[in-house]
Amino acid sequence: MTMMKRIAAAVVSTVLAASLAACSNGGGGTGGGAVGGGSLTVAAYSQPTLQANFNPFSPNALRGTMGLIYEQLFDFNTAGKFEFMPSLATKITWGDAGKALDVALDNRAKWADGTSLTADDVVFTFDYMKKHELLALPLTTATKTADGVRLQFSEPAYAIAQDIGRTAIVPAKIWESKDPDTDINAEPLGSGPYKLDRVTGQQASFKARKDYWKQRVTVGQINYVTTSSTNLLAQQLVRHEVDLAYAGIPDINQFVAKDPKKNHLWPVHASMKPLMLNLKRKPFQDVHVRKGLALALDREQIGKAYNPGVYAPVSPTGLYQEDWGDWIPEENRQPLAQDQQAALAEFAQAGYHKSGELLVGPDGKQLTLGVLTVSTFADGMAYATELVSQLTKIGIKATVVGAPAPGYTSRKNKGDYDAIYGDAFAFGSNPYNFYSSMLGAKSKLNTVGWNDPATETALATLAKASPEQQKEATLPLEKIMVDQMPVIPVLVKGTPYMWSTEHWTGWPDEKDPYTTPDPGAISGVYAAKLVLSLRPGK
Amino acid sequence: MAAQSKTAEPRTVAAPDQTPVRKGLRAVTGSVLAKRIGFYLVAGWAAITLNFLLPRLMPGDPASAVLLKMSELGPVSPQREAVIHRLFGGANSGPLWGQYVAYLGGLFRGDFGLSIAFYPTPVTEVVRSGFWWTVILVGTATVISFGIGTTLGVIAGWRPGRRFDSVASPLSIFIHSVPYFWIALIFVFVFAFKFGWLPLAGGAGRDVVPGFTAEFIGSAVQHAILPAATIVVTSISGWLIHMRNMMASVVNEDYVLLAQAKGLAPARVISGYAARNAILPSISGFAVSIGMVVGGSLLTEMVFNYPGLGSLLNQAILNLDYPLMQGLFLVISMTVLVINFIADSVYVLLDPRTREVS
Numbered sequence: 001m002t003m004m005k006r007i008a009a010a011v012v013s014t015v016l017a018a019s020l021a022a023c024s025n026g027g028g029g030t031g032g033g034a035v036g037g038g039s040l041t042v043a044a045y046s047q048p049t050l051q052a053n054f055n056p057f058s059p060n061a062l063r064g065t066m067g068l069i070y071e072q073l074f075d076f077n078t079a080g081k082f083e084f085m086p087s088l089a090t091k092i093t094w095g096d097a098g099k100a101l102d103v104a105l106d107n108r109a110k111w112a113d114g115t116s117l118t119a120d121d122v123v124f125t126f127d128y129m130k131k132h133e134l135l136a137l138p139l140t141t142a143t144k145t146a147d148g149v150r151l152q153f154s155e156p157a158y159a160i161a162q163d164i165g166r167t168a169i170v171p172a173k174i175w176e177s178k179d180p181d182t183d184i185n186a187e188p189l190g191s192g193p194y195k196l197d198r199v200t201g202q203q204a205s206f207k208a209r210k211d212y213w214k215q216r217v218t219v220g221q222i223n224y225v226t227t228s229s230t231n232l233l234a235q236q237l238v239r240h241e242v243d244l245a246y247a248g249i250p251d252i253n254q255f256v257a258k259d260p261k262k263n264h265l266w267p268v269h270a271s272m273k274p275l276m277l278n279l280k281r282k283p284f285q286d287v288h289v290r291k292g293l294a295l296a297l298d299r300e301q302i303g304k305a306y307n308p309g310v311y312a313p314v315s316p317t318g319l320y321q322e323d324w325g326d327w328i329p330e331e332n333r334q335p336l337a338q339d340q341q342a343a344l345a346e347f348a349q350a351g352y353h354k355s356g357e358l359l360v361g362p363d364g365k366q367l368t369l370g371v372l373t374v375s376t377f378a379d380g381m382a383y384a385t386e387l388v389s390q391l392t393k394i395g396i397k398a399t400v401v402g403a404p405a406p407g408y409t410s411r412k413n414k415g416d417y418d419a420i421y422g423d424a425f426a427f428g429s430n431p432y433n434f435y436s437s438m439l440g441a442k443s444k445l446n447t448v449g450w451n452d453p454a455t456e457t458a459l460a461t462l463a464k465a466s467p468e469q470q471k472e473a474t475l476p477l478e479k480i481m482v483d484q485m486p487v488i489p490v491l492v493k494g495t496p497y498m499w500s501t502e503h504w505t506g507w508p509d510e511k512d513p514y515t516t517p518d519p520g521a522i523s524g525v526y527a528a529k530l531v532l533s534l535r536p537g538k
Numbered sequence: 539m540a541a542q543s544k545t546a547e548p549r550t551v552a553a554p555d556q557t558p559v560r561k562g563l564r565a566v567t568g569s570v571l572a573k574r575i576g577f578y579l580v581a582g583w584a585a586i587t588l589n590f591l592l593p594r595l596m597p598g599d600p601a602s603a604v605l606l607k608m609s610e611l612g613p614v615s616p617q618r619e620a621v622i623h624r625l626f627g628g629a630n631s632g633p634l635w636g637q638y639v640a641y642l643g644g645l646f647r648g649d650f651g652l653s654i655a656f657y658p659t660p661v662t663e664v665v666r667s668g669f670w671w672t673v674i675l676v677g678t679a680t681v682i683s684f685g686i687g688t689t690l691g692v693i694a695g696w697r698p699g700r701r702f703d704s705v706a707s708p709l710s711i712f713i714h715s716v717p718y719f720w721i722a723l724i725f726v727f728v729f730a731f732k733f734g735w736l737p738l739a740g741g742a743g744r745d746v747v748p749g750f751t752a753e754f755i756g757s758a759v760q761h762a763i764l765p766a767a768t769i770v771v772t773s774i775s776g777w778l779i780h781m782r783n784m785m786a787s788v789v790n791e792d793y794v795l796l797a798q799a800k801g802l803a804p805a806r807v808i809s810g811y812a813a814r815n816a817i818l819p820s821i822s823g824f825a826v827s828i829g830m831v832v833g834g835s836l837l838t839e840m841v842f843n844y845p846g847l848g849s850l851l852n853q854a855i856l857n858l859d860y861p862l863m864q865g866l867f868l869v870i871s872m873t874v875l876v877i878n879f880i881a882d883s884v885y886v887l888l889d890p891r892t893r894e895v896s
Contacts, residue, residue, distance in 0.1 A: 181658065406858055
């Protein structure tokens with residue numbers, strides 16, 4: 001079985017490499033859909049078929065529901081300097097020690113039917129979500145103010161500002177009578193720059209609104225298309241049938257090399273992928289074993305195991321030093337370097353020593369470690385394989401344990417593993433969600449089962465910290481990460497955004513990271529900012 | 539395969555017996571049809587029950603699958619997790635027995651529940667969206683490859699060892715052993731990517747709204763050529779080899795020699811005497827593969843991003859979408875049963891020997 005898979009993978013990558021290498025400027029014009037002129041085509045789905053669903057409260061809402069059709073309140077630019085990004089809201093002001101948020105609304109905002117989007121709609125949306133148990137916020141009341149709404153929370157809400165901002169506002173007059181759990185909202189009416197054109201099963205297309213309240217919309221049509229295989233996606237990208245994509249295609253740099261003037265790759269580092277050890281199993285509850293493992297890894301090399309340049313080594317605090325540099329104390333800013341001597345010294349403190357080529361414990365047995373990962377992700381497997389090979393070099397009997405996604409999840413939830421290299425934790429606009437999901441005693445994503453009073457105290461403090469105090473309040477958590485290594489930070493995960501300037505220019509990049517080039521999977525504010533900034537290419 | 543051995547050995551025909559006991563027996567065996575129906579009912583129930591059990595043997599739960607996808611995109615707050623568990627946690631909760639009763643009840647009402655992968659779209663609607671894509675594509679391709687493969691097999695088997703046979707047979711064995719997706723990828727690379735003659739992927743132009751319009755049908759046909767061609771190319775060889783071997787053994791039968799000795803035209807001997815007998819096992823094989831059509835060609839649909847049942851099944855499995863898996867498995871297994879039932883019945887018409895027995 002694995003042999004077959006390996007052969008399959010080899011075949012796929014060979015054909016892919018051949019197709020990238022042999023491609024001759026675009027081929028014929030009988031591609032899947034019309035591109036060029038006034039349309040932007042985005043490979044927004046890795047699934048082969050779509051079902052219409054434009055319900056902004058549904059987890060399965062199609063891309064475009066957020067950002068193109070419905071607008072959210074505000075966001076923070078995590079690709080840049082975390083600056084405030086206005087959308088329906090122009091300004092936010094904290095009050096009552098973080099328990100109240102005044103949101104000033106843009107009074108120009110209008111629904112697609114021409115009526116005004118008012119504070120009543122915003123209040124309705126929050127009440128409606130609360131009533132239907134869809135609100136993932138500790139909101140107590142939402143009330144109208146002179147220039148917008150005031151949101152009152154049961155506890156300081158500084159840390160979840162981004163979640164608040166990503167609430168999509170719906171028109172009260174339409175949603176009053178709708179059930180958010182079961183309505184697919186086939187004919188959405190929103191306030192965003194686009195209206196739904198049609199869904200054909202493999203594509204959802206959106207037409208620009210001539211009367212959008214904020215500005216003129218330059219991209220006439222947006223097509224969000226399905227692409228079920230990375231092999232196919234690579235061919236579509238090279239042929240410029242797709243303008244934007246963000247899936248981990250193999251040998252990604254060939255895409256840029258094919259046409260460096262037009263093809264671009266920008267990895268956005270939004271999450272961290274740690275090596276997580278099962279703290280309920282011996283000997284991983286010993287901090288010296290964890291430190292030994294951390295020092296045995298050459299992060300640079302692991303990052304090169306798949307598409308080089310997409311993933312990057314991360315500081316021992318777990319925060320990415322390039323984006324969060326001023327949040328991290330100087331001494332912890334650099335990623336841990338591989339140091340076999342130091343690693344062996346740590347292992348020695350835990351009773352492990354070298355016996356010939358093997359690292360053996362007090363019981364005379366070699367240290368063994370199975371690293372669980374999702375076998376269907378080619379990239380994840382490649383990183384895990386390289387990581388394991390480095391642990392093997394220091395004398396550990398390390399193996400990759402590949403399991404398909406459902407098996408992976410179930411083994412993870414049951415605690416049936418030595419180590420996991422697969423889960424990533426997103427940074428967000430401040431480190432609270434990052435640390436609380438990873439280390440909080442109550443978090444379901446805290447797979448390793450870290451349960452530490454000092455961590456809980458630090459998290460509680462950070463949750464209540466105002467934006468000015470957040471840096472200070474994050475330091476204790478960073479110290480816990482460095483000193484105790486509840487999880488071992490290895491790499492930041494890059495989402496490889498790929499675009500071509502064949503049809504559109506004005507994309508965000510390292511030099512001008514004004515937004516994440518996201519089609520609305522993460523945030524509608526990002527998506528709207530992107531499509532409203534594009535200009536016809538030449 | 540059972541059908542094949544049935545016809546391979548000619549049956550001894552019992553002499554008609556007119557005793558009252560025999561008559562009574564014949565009244566019972568006269569209800570062979572009733573027996574058959576009974577058998578298919580039991581098989582149907584077994585299939586329905588397996589449909590229910592199999593997805594539940596998979597590890598994991600739908601809510602975790604949804605959460606895993608969401609955590610890839612951004613931080614998932616504990617409150618958000620609670621919302622997801624409220625929406626999707628119920629799909630696999632409660633005692634198994636209760637779920638089974640609810641499932642059977644739903645079947646009788648034609649209610650398969652709501653899909654999880656496409657929540658809140660009903661399963662029936664999701665299945666319907668993929669059904670015709672698969673049936674038309676794979677169905678047509680199966681019929682074409684059966685037709686071509688069998689015809690070529692007749693030609694090759696009529697004169698085994700001659701020039702055509704010595705090229706066609708080894709070649710088809712070679713093609714038969716090449717993995718399907720490899721041929722598919724090569725086809726895509728050459729005809730769609732390199733030369734750009736045909737579209738890379740999809741069921742129809744992405745812009746085209748499905749419906750009975752010339753534009754849609756034209757586009758769908760254009761998109762179907764490449765996937766259909768790969769199915770035909772890879773499955774032709776199976777029919778060819780099978781037919782060739784049957785034919786090669788039939789041409790030595792006495793009745794074929796007699797027909798030739800009587801001076802009948804070779805074309806008539808081939809079609810009316812040799813091929814007619816040689817094709818019988820292929821017919822039951824054909825029935826099985828027509829039944830399998832609905833199961834879709836998972837690999838074809840994956841390579842070509844085709845919006846059929848295979849793609850849906852793949853999505854259902856990845857999302858641990860039990861209701862959708864149940865719906866798809868049911869459609870697949872029921873089609874196999876129904877087609878087999880029809881084939882069983884039609885067989886009697888094709889093979890005079892089976893008529894004599896009764």
